[in-house]
Amino acid sequence: MTVLTLGPDKSTQVILKALALGADKAVHLKHDSFPNDPNAIAHAIADELKTVQFDVLLFGKKGVDDDNQQVGQMVAELLNVPCVTQVAKLEIFDGRAVAHREVEGGSLIVEATLPAAFTSEKDLAVPRYASLRELVAARKKPITVKEPGTARPVLETVSVQYPPPRPPGRIIGKGVEAVPVLVKLLHEEAKVI
Amino acid sequence: MTQPVLVFAESSGSQFRKSGFEAVTEGRRLADLAGAEEYAVAIGHGLEERMIELGKYGADRVFLADDPSLALFHPDYYRHILLDAVKKHAPSIILLPATSAGKDLAPRIAIHLNTGVASDCVQLSLENGDLFATRPAYAGKVLLKVRINGTPKIATLRPNAFTAKEVSPVHSPSVEPLTFEKPETRMVVKEFAALGPKKMDLTEASIIVSGGRGMGGPENYKILEELAEVVGGIVGASRASVDAGWRPHSDQVGQTGRTVSPTLYIACGISGAIQHRVGMVNSKIIVAINKDPDAPIFGFADYGIVGDVFEVVPALTRELKKFYGK
Secondary structure (H helix, E strand, O other), X not given: XXXXXXXXXXXXXXXXXXXXXXXXXXXXXXXXXXXXXXXXXXXXXXXXXXXOOOOEEEEOOOOOOOOOOOHHHHHHHHHXXXXXXXXXXXXXXXXXXXXXXXXXOEXXXXXXXXXXXXXXXXXXXXXXXXOHHHHHHHOOOOEEEEOOOOOOOOEEEEEEEOOXXXXXXXXXXXXXXXXXXXXXHHHHHOOOO | OOOOEEEEOOEEOOEEOHHHHHHHHHHHHHHHHHOOOEXXXXXXXXXXXXXXXXXXXXXXXXXXXXXXXHXXXXXXXXXXXXXXXXXXXXXXXXXXXXXXXXXXXHHHHHHHHOOOEEEEEOEEEEEOOEEEEEEEEOOOOEEEEEEEOOOOEEEEEOOOOOOOOOOOOOOOOOEEEOOOOOOOOOEEEEEEEEOOOOOOOHHHOOEEEEEOHHHOOHHHXXXXXXXXXXXXXXXXXXXXXXXXXXXXXXXXXXXOOEOOXXXXXXXXXXXXXXXXXXXHOOOOEEEEEEOOOOOHHHHOOOEEEEOOHHHHHHHHHHHHHHHOOO
């Protein structure tokens, strides 16, 4: 199992953690300031994987910075492999996989033949703590460092702002006595009922 | 002739999703500003009679791909149909709801068209003919204003961040069928396993009654369900309740759960930690019930009651029954 990361120098920390948790080797597409752009990132990853044979390509849920949730399926489309997103449960069999997508109101059960790509939903797997022996062994596993291709970003952030602050609220009372007051306020002041 | 605005009006079964209508309304607004037409695309099975609703929300032309194999969301089939429609009609803007299907589909279309998607937008604006999208980032701590340097501009819209509005006079376009030749695919969508009796998703709810660690256990959610029923809402949960196994993950509101923006959010026995807050802070009105007067939630709730949820919630249910004259 290979772990692939696109990022600056300090991505090595994440790679070592993954190697300690069971990855056999790593590929680090190293770039100090690669644009945080789904299209650019997807092309860089797809270019790297073009000549790689894989059965399963697994992505996380989303980047914790931009919250875009786009890269996984973009890479799959570029590589022309099936992609099931938001997978909360994944079973791999010989040459095929059964994925449970978490959707509104329940799960969509999708079968795909391998090779295929999947993006995760929370609780797909619960990470464990690596043992000391594994952490030490991780440093001996091979990490191939490469340069990603030229980035061609499509999204441009023109401004960053804090969301408008909520007007301050108030505690209107204690216990059941406050309940009629609340209902009155919800009706007359907030006008939501 | 200006290029049209194309909207994917998502459906579930034989009904359109509320978030689909929200996208049609926003599409109508942008089309009016641009002096363009709005086309709505529906994909599914059994939607024929509902297509008229898309005209009610402002679509000038409506297209339908109807086939049993489209009843459930199949990424390859849906992508194929939408890309066909895009090639034929060359829209300048494409809108989809930011539902699980919309968020899955938009990036696939974008990468094939060599353009980008602004995902989970809470606001769109047209300035000098250029589309700008406002979308939350860093788990909602900031709002980014984004421009897509590609064409068409694609945006997925956060459910409940836009309000569906009927136009007057109503449009009555005739349904234009989309022929559907199944593309090759290595995916089979086998079935939909419902979690419980068919209910609305949290992201589409107008009223949410939510329970946290203070509820103490799964059986105690009964009082929240009763309150939700009276007020016409659905029940949500904090991460504590989900991790404890009291409620399913699909009920979770927060950073690693759903982001909701209902008109009314009633938080019961929820402390209001930042990870929960980012998932519900966009609610129009927040009510908090908690026995700890120092709980962080009282710092941002519009109305707070310090008290025992097991007394206050049933009292609130009774009071609301009186209010509604039930």
